[in-house]
Amino acid sequence: xxxxxxxxxxxxxxxxxxxxxxxxxxxxxxxxxxxxxxxxxxxxxxxxxxxxxxxxxxxxxxxxxxxxxxxxxxxxxxxxxxxxxxxxxxxxxxxxxxxxxxxxxxxxxxxxxxxxxxxxxxxxxxxxxxxxxxxxxxxxxxxxxxxxxxxxxxxxxxxxxxxxxxxxxxxxxxxxxxxxxxxxxxxxxxxxxxxxxxxxxxxxxxxxxxxxxxxxxxxxxxxxxxxxxxxxxxxxxxxxxxxxxxxxxxxxxxxxxxxxxxxxxxxxxxxxxxxxxxxxxxxxxxxxxxxxxxxxxxxxxxxxxxxxxxxxxxxxxxxxxxxxxxxxxxxxxxx
Amino acid sequence: xxxxxxxxxxxxxxxxxxxxxxxxxxxxxxxxxxxxxxxxxxxxxxxxxxxxxxxxxxxxxxxxxxxxxxxxxxxxxxxxxxxxxxxxxxxxxxxxxxxxxxxxxxxxxxxxxxxxxxxxxxxxxxxxxxxxxxxxxxxxxxxxxxxxxxxxxxxxxxxxxxxxxxxxxxxxxxxxxxxxxxxxxxxxxxxxxxxxxxxxxxxxxxxxxxxxxxxxxxxxxxxxxxxxxxxxxxxxxxxxxxxxxxxxxxxxxxxxxxxxxxxxxxxxxxxxxxxxxxxxxxxxxxxxxxxxxxxxxxxxxxxxxxxxxxxxx
Numbered sequence: 001x002x003x004x005x006x007x008x009x010x011x012x013x014x015x016x017x018x019x020x021x022x023x024x025x026x027x028x029x030x031x032x033x034x035x036x037x038x039x040x041x042x043x044x045x046x047x048x049x050x051x052x053x054x055x056x057x058x059x060x061x062x063x064x065x066x067x068x069x070x071x072x073x074x075x076x077x078x079x080x081x082x083x084x085x086x087x088x089x090x091x092x093x094x095x096x097x098x099x100x101x102x103x104x105x106x107x108x109x110x111x112x113x114x115x116x117x118x119x120x121x122x123x124x125x126x127x128x129x130x131x132x133x134x135x136x137x138x139x140x141x142x143x144x145x146x147x148x149x150x151x152x153x154x155x156x157x158x159x160x161x162x163x164x165x166x167x168x169x170x171x172x173x174x175x176x177x178x179x180x181x182x183x184x185x186x187x188x189x190x191x192x193x194x195x196x197x198x199x200x201x202x203x204x205x206x207x208x209x210x211x212x213x214x215x216x217x218x219x220x221x222x223x224x225x226x227x228x229x230x231x232x233x234x235x236x237x238x239x240x241x242x243x244x245x246x247x248x249x250x251x252x253x254x255x256x257x258x259x260x261x262x263x264x265x266x267x268x269x270x271x272x273x274x275x276x277x278x279x280x281x282x283x284x285x286x287x288x289x290x291x292x293x294x295x296x297x298x299x300x301x302x303x304x305x306x307x308x309x310x311x312x313x314x315x316x317x318x319x320x321x322x323x324x325x326x327x328x329x330x331x332x333x334x335x
Numbered sequence: 336x337x338x339x340x341x342x343x344x345x346x347x348x349x350x351x352x353x354x355x356x357x358x359x360x361x362x363x364x365x366x367x368x369x370x371x372x373x374x375x376x377x378x379x380x381x382x383x384x385x386x387x388x389x390x391x392x393x394x395x396x397x398x399x400x401x402x403x404x405x406x407x408x409x410x411x412x413x414x415x416x417x418x419x420x421x422x423x424x425x426x427x428x429x430x431x432x433x434x435x436x437x438x439x440x441x442x443x444x445x446x447x448x449x450x451x452x453x454x455x456x457x458x459x460x461x462x463x464x465x466x467x468x469x470x471x472x473x474x475x476x477x478x479x480x481x482x483x484x485x486x487x488x489x490x491x492x493x494x495x496x497x498x499x500x501x502x503x504x505x506x507x508x509x510x511x512x513x514x515x516x517x518x519x520x521x522x523x524x525x526x527x528x529x530x531x532x533x534x535x536x537x538x539x540x541x542x543x544x545x546x547x548x549x550x551x552x553x554x555x556x557x558x559x560x561x562x563x564x565x566x567x568x569x570x571x572x573x574x575x576x577x578x579x580x581x582x583x584x585x586x587x588x589x590x591x592x593x594x595x596x597x598x599x600x601x602x603x604x605x606x607x608x609x610x611x612x613x614x615x616x617x618x619x620x621x622x623x624x625x626x627x628x629x630x631x632x633x634x635x636x637x638x639x640x641x642x643x644x645x646x647x648x
């Protein structure tokens with residue numbers, strides 16, 4: 001644990017013990033149970049896990065975009081260039097959103113404002129954070145549309161979102177996010193809502209733009225295949241906690257948490273053809289409304305022993321640079 | 336678009352024809368002989384017959400109708416039975432107070448109602464929101480004349496801040512004109528403000544939870560830009576619909592308000608005409624009011640296309 005808190009110079013974002021709660025009528029959902037991770041300058045960090053594990057909540061917590069009435073980050077620190085974002089005023093935070101940290105969302109169909117042209121919406125991002133005039137910003141918008149490979153940007157810049165396909169809208173979203181050359185781009189399942197062929201195009205685009213601009217990317221996905229193609233490092237989340245973190249190569253070579261192993265087994269392998277039913281992880285994700293005693297994965301875990309049901313395992317390095325939150329990580333890694 | 340406007344024009348003409356027929360029959364089918372009314376109580380049978388002949392009341396109904404429509408298209412709305420002057424001239428004389436009152440009421444209602452609704456949605460559940468709910472209940476349930484009389488009692492009679500009633504033409508100075516309009520506008524606006532504010536609030540609340548609002552926030556947009564730039568335009572279609580409806584209700588509201596505040600406008604003209612059974616005036620007012628209503632509806636429908644680019648006809 002201590003190892004992760006030593007801040008190297010190349011650390012862009014340093015999240016420590018981040019805790020976010022959602023408030024229902026009668027219950028509190030502990031969506032994030034104290035997570036810590038770092039994003040280094042220029043790297044692509046994958047965040048993997050199934051629906052409801054807290055991936056998107058992590059992203060929204062970083063940008064402080066959680067619904068104000070129902071959610072609150074109750075603990076931890078989010079250090080961006082050493083400054084805790086949770087301590088900034090709303091005004092200071094606005095200066096960071098879309099400027100130094102930008103985000104693209106899952107639903108390109110509903111994430112663009114239907115009553116303004118795409119160019120206008122991209123230009124808006126430029127104008128908020130720079131002193132550009134309207135026409136300069138529109139020229140920049142056109143340039144950005146060209147950057148994200150939208151053909152005929154001179155015409156498209158004046159299109160309304162409904163005049164574009166899903167893939168094109170997501171490209172426009174990416175253009176908007178890149179408008180001010182952010183240091184960190186948070187991509188929250190940007191390809192989930194798209195056709196498979198379009199997914200591949202958008203992925204390639206993100207990777208290519210990342211290479212070109214040097215921006216760090218936090219890539220949120222439930223798809224391990226996407227992680228393998230795009231990321232350098234991965235964190236695996238389960239029930240509001242990080243259960244494993246490693247370099248992509250390490251993670252695929254030696255998954256050290258039973259949940260990660262389960263995830264990998266349930267990915268269809270095209271090389272093996274359609275041989276058998278895909279293995280699934282038995283059981284269901286625990287409710288986050290009640291405090292969890294022990295390891296949250298224990299009820300579904302084939303490795304679980306007594307200690308797993310009694311004490312919560314913390315994330316620790318199994319081998320240097322490869323952490324897992326599992327009492328039996330060494331055995332799991334070898335299994 | 337041009338084809339749509341043309342189609343709407345044709346249907347507007349159809350609507351006006353229906354209205355015209357109804358208004359025409361109103362005069363012919365209402366109890367009492369118009370000729371007898373014009374002739375007065377002491378008229379002889381010959382006098383009445385003479386008037387009937389002069390007015391063409393002995394011709395078949397369809398002929399009378401066509402003649403009536405033809406005259407109206409030529410700008411002749413008939414002659415007032417009592418004043419003995421052309422209807423259009425009488426209406427023209429009363430137009431300024433009514434237009435002043437209606438326009439001022441709409442401006443006040445839309446600006447106050449929409450702002451109130453935006454703030455209530457922005458701070459849903461907060462103090463302003465709860466105040467709006469209470470105010471809206473009041474605005475809906477208390478009739479215009481009650482508010483009017485209370486306002487007169489309090490602001491004019493007790494406090495002497497404003498004139499009790501009457502109207503000053505704008506030509507005699509903006510100050511007196513405005514002073515005389517404050518209370519009528521206040522009385523007439525409250526209901527519309529409540530109505531517009533409620534719809535604005537509901538529409539804004541729905542928009543504020545949309546994905547694109549989160550995108551705007553992620554861009555770094557300010558609360559002001561989020562509300563007025565991103566949300567309001569998306570919430571605009573229902574608001575515009577309601578504003579159009581308010582125009583329709585304005586016609587009845589103006590009649591009551593002008594009576595309460597003794598404003599010599601179209602409303603008073605109409606009430607007097609009804610009391611006197613001055614049918615040509617009633618007809619003229621009804622036709623013009625319906626025409627206004629049809630035009631406002633068309634303007635509202637065209638307004639939708641300006642607000643939402645997805646709406647194309």
